[in-house]
Amino acid sequence: KTIEEDLARRDFSMNALALNLQPTTDNQQLLDPFDGETDIKKKLIRTVGKPEERFGEDALRMLRALRFASELNFAIEHETQTAITKHAGLLEHISRERVRDEFTKIVMSDTPALALDLAARLGILKFISPEFEKGIGVEQNKAHAYTVWEHILRSLNHAAKKQMPLYVRLAALLHDVAKPHTRVWKNNQWTFYGHEVVGARLARNILTDLRFPKEIIEKTVRLVRWHMF
Numbered sequence: 001k002t003i004e005e006d007l008a009r010r011d012f013s014m015n016a017l018a019l020n021l022q023p024t025t026d027n028q029q030l031l032d033p034f035d036g037e038t039d040i041k042k043k044l045i046r047t048v049g050k051p052e053e054r055f056g057e058d059a060l061r062m063l064r065a066l067r068f069a070s071e072l073n074f075a076i077e078h079e080t081q082t083a084i085t086k087h088a089g090l091l092e093h094i095s096r097e098r099v100r101d102e103f104t105k106i107v108m109s110d111t112p113a114l115a116l117d118l119a120a121r122l123g124i125l126k127f128i129s130p131e132f133e134k135g136i137g138v139e140q141n142k143a144h145a146y147t148v149w150e151h152i153l154r155s156l157n158h159a160a161k162k163q164m165p166l167y168v169r170l171a172a173l174l175h176d177v178a179k180p181h182t183r184v185w186k187n188n189q190w191t192f193y194g195h196e197v198v199g200a201r202l203a204r205n206i207l208t209d210l211r212f213p214k215e216i217i218e219k220t221v222r223l224v225r226w227h228m229f
């Protein structure tokens with residue numbers, strides 16, 4: 001019934017501001033009941049009121065927090081991070097289309113690796129796809145300085161830096177997704193024979209599950225299948 005009640009139902013303090021324009025005067029009054037302006041200056045993402053209540057209203061807000069972090073280069077306040085870890089399971093009840101939309105915005109941000117790495121640490125990466133978690137801590141051969149997870153995050157960030165389109169960024173993230181499935185110790189090193197073939201199948205399954213358009217799926221899968229060539 002009031003603007004104050006409306007602002008109290010917003011997700012984060014930086015989104016809970018309103019401007020009161022009085023038509024008869026030049027006065028402008030900023031309504032900021034949750035110190036959103038201060039948080040913006042601090043580059044801080046903080047829920048309006050108790051994080052548990054805001055995430056209980058809409059669990060997708062947990063992914064939105066990560067998306068804002070990557071888009072704006074903001075930090076997520078500690079209590080908000082703790083609540084994300086505690087209530088991550090609520091994301092199971094969110095439609096795949098809504099998860100896809102937030103995931104797409106993360107991938108298309110300037111620093112997508114920041115959000116996805118934070119998603120892994122906060123325990124919500126698996127609700128985008130459990131396949132991503134399998135690459136965490138998986139060492140590669142001597143030609144690679146990074147684990148599978150670190151390597152694909154760096155590949156994604158490079159594609160973002162080059163301002164590549166969505167399907168290229170998705171391929172960068174997915175091109176080695178099958179390495180944990182194909183890893184074999186041979187001749188004193190890890191090998192990943194056929195990971196591009198298995199990876200193409202996994203990429204199709206992941207993107208189909210997230211309800212991506214057919215054209216995006218086909219382009220991404222083709223790049224994953226032939227990335228070794």
